[in-house]
Amino acid sequence: MTCLKALLHTACWSITLFLAVPLSAEDRCTEGPAGPHDRDYLALCRPRPVTAHEREAFVRSLPAGGAVATLTFKQRAKIDGLAAVLRFHEREAVYDIRFIDIPEAWMGLHGRAVLLISVPALDMLGAKELQALVAHEIGHDYLMTVWEGARASGDAARLRWVEAACDAIAALTLSALGLSTEALASAIAKVERYNRGRFGVPQNASSYPSATERSRLLAKFRSDKR
Ligand SMILES: [Zn+2]
Numbered sequence: 001m002t003c004l005k006a007l008l009h010t011a012c013w014s015i016t017l018f019l020a021v022p023l024s025a026e027d028r029c030t031e032g033p034a035g036p037h038d039r040d041y042l043a044l045c046r047p048r049p050v051t052a053h054e055r056e057a058f059v060r061s062l063p064a065g066g067a068v069a070t071l072t073f074k075q076r077a078k079i080d081g082l083a084a085v086l087r088f089h090e091r092e093a094v095y096d097i098r099f100i101d102i103p104e105a106w107m108g109l110h111g112r113a114v115l116l117i118s119v120p121a122l123d124m125l126g127a128k129e130l131q132a133l134v135a136h137e138i139g140h141d142y143l144m145t146v147w148e149g150a151r152a153s154g155d156a157a158r159l160r161w162v163e164a165a166c167d168a169i170a171a172l173t174l175s176a177l178g179l180s181t182e183a184l185a186s187a188i189a190k191v192e193r194y195n196r197g198r199f200g201v202p203q204n205a206s207s208y209p210s211a212t213e214r215s216r217l218l219a220k221f222r223s224d225k226r
Helices: 011-019 025-030 040-044 052-060 073-078 082-088 119-124 127-142 144-152 156-176 182-199 211-223
Strands: 096-100 107-110 114-118
Touching (some): 025 040, 052 114, 073 119, 096 119, 119 182, 127 182, 144 156, 156 182, 156 211, 182 211
16 A cells, blocks of 8 residues: 555555555554554554563664663653553563664664663653654564664665654544644654754764655644544
């Protein structure tokens, strides 16, 4: 299905919903949410969590050093809200959350097992923005196989599609929890502004939709909210 690949062709989702082209269960999940009302996707396509053994292997594969062991009271207060998102996706007891001391504002999911949050991201973003970015990272848990395939083949368009699909999964998650998707748009914009202001345009910029495109996609979720 080309809807999320096309990213912001806003009429596409509604056409998809009406055409109702049958998909296999696997295709249904690897094609991402069908649109702003496809909340069923979250439960139907939620992947099997990694086992404790697998998680340990991913933790061991992390580079030595750079981990921040102690958070300030203010930093810790900001991450309290992450539990609600993790619990919703049955990941509270699955992900190992690690804070890392790197210059960039960044959050990432390592091996569907370790949620990495940089100190600048933790300090710069508000609690709701961090919560929203975690919902995006959980989107990567759903689409890790697609992302790995796109990365291996250097398919920047497919990587952009994955980012947009993860935003869609995040928006559905936030909406299901009664939270605003605006926090995700503002987190994405702040991170882009922070990193580009200090480090310039990243080499992998073509693998990401722009913050403006992503904001436009997220607005679609708000305007179509029932
Ligand atoms: Zn992402």
